[in-house]
Amino acid sequence: MRTRTAALAVATGAVLLSPASLPASAHPQGDTANPKSPQNSGISGPPAAPAAPAVQEGSVSAAALLAKVEGCRQVSRDKYRTDDGARANIPVCGKRGAVFWKADMDIDCDGRRSKACNRRTDPLFLDATAFQESTGRQLSAEHLPYVVVPGASRRWSHTAHGITGGSVAAVIHQGKVLYTVVGDTGPKDLIGEASYAAAKSLGIRPDPRSGGTDAGVTYIVFEGPKASPIENHRAAVARGDALARQFLRQN
Numbered sequence: 001m002r003t004r005t006a007a008l009a010v011a012t013g014a015v016l017l018s019p020a021s022l023p024a025s026a027h028p029q030g031d032t033a034n035p036k037s038p039q040n041s042g043i044s045g046p047p048a049a050p051a052a053p054a055v056q057e058g059s060v061s062a063a064a065l066l067a068k069v070e071g072c073r074q075v076s077r078d079k080y081r082t083d084d085g086a087r088a089n090i091p092v093c094g095k096r097g098a099v100f101w102k103a104d105m106d107i108d109c110d111g112r113r114s115k116a117c118n119r120r121t122d123p124l125f126l127d128a129t130a131f132q133e134s135t136g137r138q139l140s141a142e143h144l145p146y147v148v149v150p151g152a153s154r155r156w157s158h159t160a161h162g163i164t165g166g167s168v169a170a171v172i173h174q175g176k177v178l179y180t181v182v183g184d185t186g187p188k189d190l191i192g193e194a195s196y197a198a199a200k201s202l203g204i205r206p207d208p209r210s211g212g213t214d215a216g217v218t219y220i221v222f223e224g225p226k227a228s229p230i231e232n233h234r235a236a237v238a239r240g241d242a243l244a245r246q247f248l249r250q251n
Contacts, residue, residue: 057179058241062172065220065244068251069093069100076156080191082106082214090191092156096250097243099161100220103192105173107199108184109208114142116196122208130185131165134229139183144231145198146183147171147219153188158221166226168240172218173202179240181227192217222247 056062075094082090082104090103109117111129117140119125129139139146147169149158158164167182171194178201186193194217196206205211222243227236 056176057237058170058177058244060170060177060241060244060248062175062177064248065170065172065177066218068095068248069102069218069220075099075161078155080150080155081189082192083190088189092191094161095247097224097247098220098222099158099163100218101191102218104212104214105199105202105204105217106193106212107206107208108146108148108186108193108195109141110184111138112140114140116142116206117208125208129183131183131230133231135231139195139231141183141195141197143197144183144195145171145178145180145201145233145236146195147180147198147221148184148186148193148195149182149221150191151185151188155188158182161221161223163221163223164226166228166230167221167223168227168236168243169219169221170240170244171198171202172220173204173213173216176202177244178202179233179237181230181236182221183230192219220244220247 072091072093073095074091076092079088080090080092080101080103081088083106090101092099092101094100109122110126111117113125113127117125127138129141132138149163150156152159163182165182169180169182171178171180178198180194180198183195196208199206199211204213222240224243224246225239227239229235
């Protein structure tokens, strides 16, 4: 289960910055994660749509990317948990041009209110994400594939690698590659989360209360040019494919 303590602080007055307005050292704090807790499964509200058939994006295969991330040069000071109460056994690893981790996938349904993401479908719904669209609107978890990175801390800070809103990530599950942007931040000690749209695109059940998957997801976040605008998924795919090919050449 994810926690919400920091997210409530964000919702009650913290200033959220768009990727364009963030200096290299800035990091909007916030836990915008969602639970997969059994006790929430009986809460009323329309069920989330079933997962769509998994996609394969870009020209680089999942096998080629996975072959480059078999080992781990740990860049995080400490390891992360995938859920509250779990062992802290997930390191953030580094290679030239990217950081990566292998974890589960919990469902982030925060941001702009929609049919699938609202307080009825997600009892811990927040109408804000750490990063915003180029127009200033909150991101749409239902429509935009994005990943959640842990909040910056002494454990590890994504900003130290030049990663912020709009940075591109390759998410790999069951032999399929999906290119996403970094769209939100989560707890400082938990890892493994992506938006409703990302889960659905990968064939993972996107229900924010009981969906997700317990393991088998690889996240590769590229240190380099970002997708622009952040809300344009085609831009993320084009940029991600180029960065993935560069990652293979460099490693």
